[in-house]
Amino acid sequence: MLTSDRIERWLREDVGHHDVTNDVPGETTGRLVAKEAGTAAGIEAAAAVFEYLDVSTETPVADGEAVAAGETVLRTTGPARETLRAERVAVNLAGHASGIATETRQAVDRAQAVDPEVRIAGTRKTTPGLRGIEKRAVVAGGGDTHRLDLSHMVMIKDNHIAELGLETAVEEFRERVSFVTKIEVEAESAAQARRAVEAGADIVLLDNFTPTELSEVVDSLAETIKVADRKVLIEASGGITVESVADYASTGVDIISMGSLTHSADSLDYSFRTG
Template sequence: MSTPPPDLPVHASPSAVEPPLDDGWIARTVQTALDEDLGPAPGRDVTTQATVPPSDTRTAHLVARAAGTVAGLVVVAETLRQTATRLALPAPEVTFHTQDGSAVVPGQVLASLTGRTQVLLVAERTLLNLASRASGVATATAAFTRELAGTGAQVLDTRKTTPGLRALDKYAVRAGGGTNKRMGLHDVAMVKDNHVVAAGGVAPAIHAIRAAFPDVLVQVEADTTAQAMEALDAGADFLLLDNMPTDVLAATVAAVRERQGRDGVPAHVELEATGTLTLDRAREVALTGVDHLSVGALTHSAPILDLALDLR
C-alpha cells in the first residue's frame, strides 16, 4: 500500500463552493447510479467479487489526467459509503488534497482513498462518472469566467442540463466561478416567443404573471431592439437579448440604459445576452454593457474532465 507524498496538502472538506450540493440529493443520485451498475440493492459486481477477497485492503488515488477545474469531489465519500453498505464492508477513509473549484494539472492527486479493495473497485466508475462530468462543466465555466474578467459581466447557466443531474450541473457552474440563473420553471418567469403567441402579446403575458405569481421576477426574451423596448414598456424586470449581432446588441443596451429610471422603468434593468455565445466572442459581447451572458453549452456540451482512480 502506498501513500501520497508527505508534502501533499490536505483539505478537511472537499468543497468550499456555496451554496453546497444538498446531501439528500447526493445520496439519492448515488443510489440511482449504483443501481444502474450493480442492479437493485444490494446488487453485485461479478468481476470484483470473484477476483478480490473481501479482506483485501489498498489505497487508491483519484488523479487528474488533464488540466482543468475540479468539481464533484463532494460525491466521493457518499459513493464509497453506499457501496460499502451494499457489500457489508467498512467504508474506506478519504483524504482530500484539493477542493471543488480548484485548478488542477495532469497527474495531480485529488484524493486518497484507503480501505477494502472491493469497495474501491465497485465504487470506481460511479464516482468517476459524477466527478468527471461535474469537472467538465466547471472547466468550461472557468474558461468563460476568465474571459469575462474585468468586464463586469457574469456567465450564467441555463436549464439545458442533463435530466436528473441539474443540481450537480449547476453546482459545477458555481465551482467554475459562474452564476446560476434559475433552477427551474418555478422560480423565475421567462416570457419567450411561444408565451407571447399564447397570451396574445408581451403585455398580456406579463400582466397575467404579475396577477398569478406576484413574487417572481419576470424576464422577457427579445430578438430586436423594438421588442426590448416593448418589453420594457410592459414592465419586464429582466431582458433576455437573444441572438443579436454585437452591433445590434450594443445599440439595444444603450437604448435600455437611456430609459432607466424614467417613465416607471427601474433604475437598473438586468440585461442578459444569449445565443451563439462562443468563448472567442464572449468578451466583445460583455463589453456591450450587458450584465450577464447565458451559455447553454456550459452544461449541454461540456466534455468531461478526464479523471482516473489508480489502485496502488
C-alpha cells in the first residue's frame, strides 16, 4: 500500500530544503503524456503523489492498458506550485513502472505464443523501497509476482542443501510452515530434480539451464511426477530475457521467472506538460 509517509519521503528527497524554481503562483492544469507506445503502470501511484499535495487528478488510462505514443494517461488540476513539485516524482514512478509492465507484456506475449499455459513471473530482484510499485507493474504487464517477500514461500537453495541435505531440508521446513505455504527446491541437475520431487517439493526450480537441457530434464521428470501422484510445478530461471523467453517456453516448464523484468527494464518515456 502506498502510504502518505512514503510519498512525503519521495517529495522531500526531490524538493530539498530550498526550492525556488517551483515557487510559481496561481492555478494550472497538466497532462502526463506517453512519448512512446507501451503498457501503462504506476499511474495510480503517480496520481497519489499529486493528490497528496491537493492537486486533483483524472486517469483516462488504467494500469495494464496499452498506450500509444502521444496519449495522455493522467490529467491534473490544481496549484501551479504543488503541481510542479509533484511532477518529477510522479513522472519517475510512472515511467519506471510502465517500463517494467511493457517488458513483462512483451515477455508474456512471446512466451504464450509458444505455450499459452506458461506463466511469466518476476523475482525479488527489485529496488529497495519500490518493491510494491515494481511487483504491481509486473502484474499490470500480465505477469505473476512470484514471492513478494521471504515469508511467502520456502525456497531451498544450494546453500540450504549444502548445510542440511536436500531431503532433510524439505522435511524440516515442511514441519515449520503453514499448510498453505509451498516449498520450492532449486535443482542443479536432473538427478537432483528427481530427488526434490520424491522428497515432496511443490515446485522444482531449474536454474541456469539451456533450453535444450531444460527440455531433457522436464521429460525425465514426467515419470517421477506421475509416481508421486500430485501436482508438481517446474520453474525455469537464470539470465532469461525477452529475446530468449520463447525458447524457454518451448521446453514444457510451467513458470519462467525473469529478474530482468525489474532490474533491467528501460523506463517508458513520459512527458509532463502544464497549461
